[in-house]
Amino acid sequence: MIRRWHDALLIITIGTLICMNTAAFSYEANAILTFEFSLTLPDYPSRMAWSPDNRFLAATQFNKGQVLLIDVAHQRLSDQVIIGQMHDPIMAWSPNSRYIAVNGSTSFALVSVADWKEIARLKSPVDGCWFQHSRALAFTPDSQAVWISCIQRGPPVRHTAALKLRVPTLEIEDRLETAPPL
Amino acid sequence: MSDVSIYAAADRITSHNESLLLLSRVSSCSGDKHPNGINKCVQFLLGYDLSNKSPLFVPFGIKDETDPFRIPSSAQIAAIGNLAVGSWTPPTGQPPHGPRDIRLETYDTQSGKRLAAFGGPSDVGRLAISDYTLAANGEFVIATLSDLETKQGGVRVWDARSGRLLQSLQTPPASFLELSPDGTRLAVIVLKEIRIFRVGG
Numbered sequence: 001m002i003r004r005w006h007d008a009l010l011i012i013t014i015g016t017l018i019c020m021n022t023a024a025f026s027y028e029a030n031a032i033l034t035f036e037f038s039l040t041l042p043d044y045p046s047r048m049a050w051s052p053d054n055r056f057l058a059a060t061q062f063n064k065g066q067v068l069l070i071d072v073a074h075q076r077l078s079d080q081v082i083i084g085q086m087h088d089p090i091m092a093w094s095p096n097s098r099y100i101a102v103n104g105s106t107s108f109a110l111v112s113v114a115d116w117k118e119i120a121r122l123k124s125p126v127d128g129c130w131f132q133h134s135r136a137l138a139f140t141p142d143s144q145a146v147w148i149s150c151i152q153r154g155p156p157v158r159h160t161a162a163l164k165l166r167v168p169t170l171e172i173e174d175r176l177e178t179a180p181p182l
Numbered sequence: 183m184s185d186v187s188i189y190a191a192a193d194r195i196t197s198h199n200e201s202l203l204l205l206s207r208v209s210s211c212s213g214d215k216h217p218n219g220i221n222k223c224v225q226f227l228l229g230y231d232l233s234n235k236s237p238l239f240v241p242f243g244i245k246d247e248t249d250p251f252r253i254p255s256s257a258q259i260a261a262i263g264n265l266a267v268g269s270w271t272p273p274t275g276q277p278p279h280g281p282r283d284i285r286l287e288t289y290d291t292q293s294g295k296r297l298a299a300f301g302g303p304s305d306v307g308r309l310a311i312s313d314y315t316l317a318a319n320g321e322f323v324i325a326t327l328s329d330l331e332t333k334q335g336g337v338r339v340w341d342a343r344s345g346r347l348l349q350s351l352q353t354p355p356a357s358f359l360e361l362s363p364d365g366t367r368l369a370v371i372v373l374k375e376i377r378i379f380r381v382g383g
Contacts, residue, residue, distance in 0.1 A: 041375070046358070049360065054366065057376070134191070141202075147195060159190040181241045
């Protein structure tokens with residue numbers, strides 16, 4: 001599934017800007033974490049999202065609409081693409097690899113991975129619920145909907161904690177309400 | 183305590199097999215105010231399986247024994263649903279640019295009991311926790327650390343139930359981290375670098 005979108009990408013070579021480091025770091029006996037490699041990017045990365053097959057890592061950069069795609073299997077930066085201009089957005093990849101959801105807190109967008117086109121966008125608040133700048137953002141296992149957390153302001157009774165939005169229209173399909181225990 | 187407001191927040195959705203688990207932090211706040219204007223709140227942790235919106239456990243409240251105005255600023259639940267971790271930010275009355283007293287606490291979600299506290303200044307010195315995540319099996323907590331003044335940082339791994347430090351790596355200031363969906367790799371942002379680690383143990 002990954003191959004399909006990867007082949008369709010507009011590839012921009014920026015290899016000279018990237019520094020890969022596989023120098024040995026200190027290892028510990030029975031270590032849980034073992035250093036594998038590092039990439040130095042042209043600008044400060046801010047947020048990351050793994051592809052569902054664990055092969056690619058998407059990274060946003062501060063104050064840019066750019067997303068850098070790291071081919072983890074080959075330890076290199078493969079592509080960079082432009083998605084909707086948002087400040088420091090949080091991303092989530094759909095399990096079928098067709099979409100990336102982008103949460104910029106003031107707005108939320110669905111991006112098609114095949115051509116990196118934005119196909120739907122919602123501005124916060126939605127139905128009185130304000131998106132949070134958090135990682136509480138995930139597609140359902142069938143990729144047919146995406147959950148995003150939000151905060152509902154107003155009189156305290158029950159509050160919407162998350163919205164389930166239909167893919168790709170982003171219509172509200174369901175909501176999760178919370179209230180403190182009595 | 184008469185409630186004057188409720189604030190609900192969620193920090194991360196955890197996926198596990200066909201389930202999505204969400205840990206909601208719901209604060210119930212009274213009119214009691216700290217001199218700096220912060221309301222006195224009680225925070226509850228509520229866990230849900232988003233596939234059917236069913237609760238995962240009986241909600242329980244968590245509080246700081248020494249500062250009633252201090253509440254967790256974020257929380258996550260392990261993929262298997264039986265363990266949660268919360269981060270506690272600097273207590274009230276602390277100067278905004280003073281020492282960064284951030285710590286992590288883990289809870290058994292079935293009993294509501296606190297299991298361990300770690301990652302505070304006594305553990306990490308001048309460094310402060312930037313980000314953290316729970317291993318899918320809930321066995322350990324991984325955190326990134328930073329101190330921008332000294333340009334020091336690191337990555338720490340703690341046993342989630344005992345709080346025992348399992349691994350400590352020195353790095354420049356480290357910010358966000360993400361575990362791969364299969365839990366075998368960890369990506370860490372270290373200034374302009376992305377460092378990839380294999381996760382074993």
